[in-house]
Amino acid sequence: MIIGAVTTVQSALQVLFSREQIRHRVAEMGREIDRDYAGEKIVLVGVLKGAAIFLADLARSISVDNTFDFVAVSSYGKGKNSSGAVKLIKDLDQPIEGKNVILVEDILDTGLTLHFLRNLLEQHQPKTVRIATLLDKPSRRLEKIEADYVGFTIPNHFVIGYGMDFAERYRNLPDICLMPEDAGAPAGH
Numbered sequence: 696m697i698i699g700a701v702t703t704v705q706s707a708l709q710v711l712f713s714r715e716q717i718r719h720r721v722a723e724m725g726r727e728i729d730r731d732y733a734g735e736k737i738v739l740v741g742v743l744k745g746a747a748i749f750l751a752d753l754a755r756s757i758s759v760d761n762t763f764d765f766v767a768v769s770s771y772g773k774g775k776n777s778s779g780a781v782k783l784i785k786d787l788d789q790p791i792e793g794k795n796v797i798l799v800e801d802i803l804d805t806g807l808t809l810h811f812l813r814n815l816l817e818q819h820q821p822k823t824v825r826i827a828t829l830l831d832k833p834s835r836r837l838e839k840i841e842a843d844y845v846g847f848t849i850p851n852h853f854v855i856g857y858g859m860d861f862a863e864r865y866r867n868l869p870d871i872c873l874m875p876e877d878a879g880a881p882a883g884h
């Protein structure tokens with residue numbers, strides 16, 4: 696019954712990137728990372744929760760020796776009155792000193808989250824820190840930060856699926872879909 700319900704929701708949504716497009720692009724990103732880190736080891740650091748599904752697929756597209764870790768930050772609200780302050784609520788489990796780290800995100804929006812996390816990780820003296828994001832919304836940027844690996848660059852759409860939520864729902868949709876405007880979605884994700 697659950698599968699039927701998901702199908703019904705998804706069939707009413709406009710697909711921005713299909714599961715096939717995502718699979719193809721994530722495979723390309725994996726090959727880019729393999730080329731850049733040939734002979735090296737990497738630590739993939741996913742930012743919970745949105746990046747979990749992308750990290751799972753990206754990791755399986757990568758052949759170089761890799762391990763996973765996860766961090767979580769408090770949601771800073773993103774409303775008009777938000778302070779924009781980001782707080783770490785789950786730290787790394789393993790030390791990253793001297794290691795090649797790739798921060799893995801589902802979406803780079805204002806840049807507040809990744810700006811905070813990159814600065815934080817750099818304090819642990821890793822060998823390198825790079826950023827892989829599936830989606831990039833450069834028009835929303837408030838911090839000067841760019842990803843090294845970008846799946847798709849998009850305008851300011853509110854997107855759901857493939858890890859991304861609206862009020863914690865829809866993360867399990869296999870495609871990336873547009874949140875209907877009449878559903879009350881805010882401007883950014």
Ligand code: PRP
Binds near residue numbers: 742859884
């Ligand atoms: C989303 C996304 C990034 C962040 C990007 O997380 O996963 O972590 O927003 O936005 P920014 O560039 O404006 O900082 P969200 O707060 O929605 O939490 P989630 O990952 O648990 O869905």
